[in-house]
Amino acid sequence: xxxxxxxxxxxxxxxxxxxxxxxxxGNILSGGSATLAVGAxxxxxxxxxxxxxxxxxxxxxxNTASVTDNQGVTGTSTxxxxxxxxxxxxxxKTFTTTPSDPADTNQADHAGQxxxxxxxxxxxxxxxxxxxxxxxxxGNILSGGSATLAVGAxxxxxxxxxxxxxRSTPARRSSTRPR
Amino acid sequence: xxxxxxxxxxxxxNTASVTDNQGVTGTSTxxxxxxxxxxxxxxKSFTTTPSDPADTNQADHAAR
Numbered sequence: 001x002x003x004x005x006x007x008x009x010x011x012x013x014x015x016x017x018x019x020x021x022x023x024x025x026g027n028i029l030s031g032g033s034a035t036l037a038v039g040a041x042x043x044x045x046x047x048x049x050x051x052x053x054x055x056x057x058x059x060x061x062x063n064t065a066s067v068t069d070n071q072g073v074t075g076t077s078t079x080x081x082x083x084x085x086x087x088x089x090x091x092x093k094t095f096t097t098t099p100s101d102p103a104d105t106n107q108a109d110h111a112g113q114x115x116x117x118x119x120x121x122x123x124x125x126x127x128x129x130x131x132x133x134x135x136x137x138x139g140n141i142l143s144g145g146s147a148t149l150a151v152g153a154x155x156x157x158x159x160x161x162x163x164x165x166x167r168s169t170p171a172r173r174s175s176t177r178p179r
Numbered sequence: 180x181x182x183x184x185x186x187x188x189x190x191x192x193n194t195a196s197v198t199d200n201q202g203v204t205g206t207s208t209x210x211x212x213x214x215x216x217x218x219x220x221x222x223k224s225f226t227t228t229p230s231d232p233a234d235t236n237q238a239d240h241a242a243r
Contacts, residue, residue: 012218
């Protein structure tokens with residue numbers, strides 16, 4: 001939220017009438033009066049609520065107050081609020097599997113055994129993440145993901161890997177020399 | 180001079196008149212123009228409350 005304050009001062013020698021102060025973004029400015037005596041000031045305030053689109057764009061928010069009156073005197077004043085983009089994410093991979101031997105909890109002990117992978121990606125930054133790609137080092141297909149992740153949101157992808165005999169056979173020491 | 184006269188911007192016309200027992204009269208009028216110099220200043224400022232204290236005067240989060 002951005003709190004704006006606008007101060008208009010009559011620096012001339014004539015009472016200003018028909019005073020209208022506007023905000024370039026359409027924010028409502030309250031507290032003003034249509035008439036301003038010589039030497040007097042009036043203070044108007046307004047609020048702009050920052051949108052996610054503005055954070056995502058990363059473009060500074062430029063806001064101008066303009067004043068007109070019946071005397072033909074006009075003025076403008078502009079302020080610029082920078083956007084701080086802090087993209088961040090976490091990724092957590094877990095798995096479950098069902099070994100043949102209950103003693104082999106969380107281990108693979110037979111070919112054909114399925115390892116179920118779950119990947120949770122969370123947007124922990126302040127910016128919408130786009131073009132999100134989650135890959136698996138073994139080429140297992142991970143499904144359920146989206147290319148876009150809103151701030152604070154998580155997505156869960158799942159994949160499976162079937163253990164092959166080559167992978168499940170434990171390495172054994174051999175007394176024979178390799179040929 | 181009043182502020183109302185300045186605001187009106189109409190020249191101040193002032194006449195002196197003289198009469199006497201002899202029936203002689205006279206008038207003299209002066210006109211003072213009003214110089215209107217309307218002017219103003221407008222100053223906009225802002226404050227914001229970022230989530231990260233290091234982001235002073237910046238916007239770092241959308242509406243929650």
